[in-house]
Amino acid sequence: MKKAVVLLFPLIVLFVMSCPPQRFLIKESEQKLDYTIALDSTEGVYQFKVNFRLQGDFSGLTKVYTPSEWGPATGLNENIKKVKVKNASIEEQTDRYLLLRHAPRASISVNYTVQSLPKYPVDNPDEMFHPILQKDFFQFYGNGVFFYPADLNKIERPVNIYWEGFPEDWVIHNSYGSNQRKQSFRWRDSLWLESIFVGGDYRIHKIKIADDPVYVAMRGKEWRFSDDEYLDLLKKVITQQRKFWNDYDFDYFTVTLAPFMEGQNYGSYQGTGLRNSFALNATPKVGLKNFEYLFSHELMHEWIGLQIKTADPEAYRYWFSEGFTDYFTYINMRECGLISEEGYLWQINNVVKKYYKSAVREATNEELAANFFTDYSNYGKLAYNRGCVFAMYTDWRIRLDSKGEHRLKDVMQEFLNVCRHGKQRLTDELFLKTVNQYLEKPIDSYFEKHIQNGALIPLEDWMLGAKTEIREENGIPQFVVK
Ligand SMILES: [Zn+2]
Structure with missing residues (x-):
């Protein structure tokens, strides 16, 4: 390989699970986060229109974090436009957060648009961490799109996402489910935003490891391997790892694969471990052999790093x-x-x-x-x-x-x-x-x-x-x- 492999692994070692008794206590007063994400292609520009609804704090002040930087990507705030708030006023706005003033426990609604990375295909792998929305697909990481209340760092919340205005034949697939236009799940803290969302012309495959499904979402037709060969490799690696740990406690897991830097004639790839998922971008010149170590090492972090989390630092x-x-x-x-x-x-x-x-x-x-x-x-x-x-x-x-x-x-x-x-x-x-x-x-x-x-x-x-x-x-x- 002419170029060094780009591996982005540290994200996988950031993981906190709250224990069940805590979850029960929170349930009494928990407030849900609702997002409607709509596809907007008026004037030939593709963007997401997001409506975010939450209940404001009893104090009358609520801090909401907005996309800023994540992984190797900076300037994610520049993709966010037209922020409008209902039932609250913006007390302070920076490139990292909004401070909202409102009546105690007001039902607040925030509208904003998320613009796609303007130039695609990308030349620089770091650009893949920006939201990408094209006429036939989209891909984004949670941290690049979702606003969230600051207290999500302490309190887990139920989350609903409504996908609207996407073509009927588009796949909607992500770290929290496959092909659901209304999704409900929980974010246990803000690290749960570290997740992948894709849609459009992805091919969705389901493999079974013992009784648990692993979903594979892939797009691009120029690969040097077939979908089946790719699935076989994943099945082999994940089956072995779950057997090694004797751990079959997985309701949902997904691996995504998308081509990037298509014009390059060298093999390079970028894999990121996320909640319930592993997102992979690769140049079409990469052979399946390259993924053998990648999957065997990176997916092992599900246990060493994620479940067995090391002490700080x-x-x-x-x-x-x-x-x-x-x-x-x-x-x-x-x-x-x-x-x-x-x-x-x-x-x-x-x-x-x-x-x-x-x-x-x-x-x-x-x-x-x-x-x-x-x-x-x-x-x-x-x-x-x-x-x-x-x-x-x-x-x-x-x-x-x-x-x-x-x-x-x-x-x-x-x-x-x-x-x-x-x-x-x-x-x-x-x-x-x-x-x-x-x-x-x-x-x-x-x-x-x-x-x-x-x-x-x-x-x-x-x-x-x-x-x-x-x-x-x-x-x-x-x-x-x-
Ligand atoms: Zn590693």
Whole structure:
């Protein structure tokens, strides 16, 4: 590939679930958010006309957030025009929010239009984060279109969306349902706006994983693979992951695929993990092979990152959220037959090679966290590679000490049990306490030396099992079959 793959993953690690008792308490006084989204193409300009209805605060002042920036997109506020408020007056308006004054608990209505990105197809992948509305389809992320009350950050709300004026033969499909012109669901906090909405000439497919449906929405006809091949890959990856976690608690999930930067003759793609969904944009030159690692890694964040959410600051635990994700990405790719035993060995050796050759391989965890985004090719990659090798070490130690009875997978399932539904966040202490239960000797000092202080993790024979051993190749240890 000529161009580096664009991966947008951090959004998936922002997830808060409220526990059921809280939800019950809120129910008594909860206020719904109603949106009517209409297609408007008068004068040949395509735009969304939105009518947003909410009940104002008892205090007589309600702060409503408006689209501003999200992910790599800035200036989302510039797409919003003609804001008009009924039953309230605008006390203050910035490019991030509206402050509305009104009678206590007034029924407020806000009308606004959302303009499409003017130039399509895009040249820059970041532009895909702006709303796109063309004569045959639309695509937008929730954060680019919806106004919402500031207290959504604290209180979950029922949400209704009414889709009006869209052609009968258009598909309406999103993170909250498929082909419903009236939708009802809940937003548990403002992070639930991180969702994908598409419509128009998308093809909707339904695959079943155990008894749960996964919807796949795709458009574009120039792909180098058939719809069926794409569905088969998703089915293989998701089936393996749910089996790995023994987790079948999914009522709805969707994966979208749309072409972007169609004029480019190189393969590039951009995947974003969202509520109940994964949105993928790709250049038509991308082969299906490219998506094998992408899906295996990114969809694994449903558990490592989303359900097992790490403690703040998140960057301090990228060795876990990215490194352990990578380790289980390769294991699951091998388990479901996407890579062979030799392919698995090659992948692990490649991780080791990149780790040992890294210019910053002995950076402390604090340095890694501070430079993760600003120097991603060094510090960012180090989190994945060091974390993956540490996962391999931990897995090996557990198998050794338990005489093959346990594996790191058992520890991961324990993390899932104690962390899911926002019960706990994964801290270093919880990690060590749980792992140590499977070991003869605690690994606290090893963890401090190699993860916190950054000393290079040495490799040993047996780490990948009895069939392999270590051989040095140009000063880099590599696993070889005995
Ligand atoms: Zn990741």
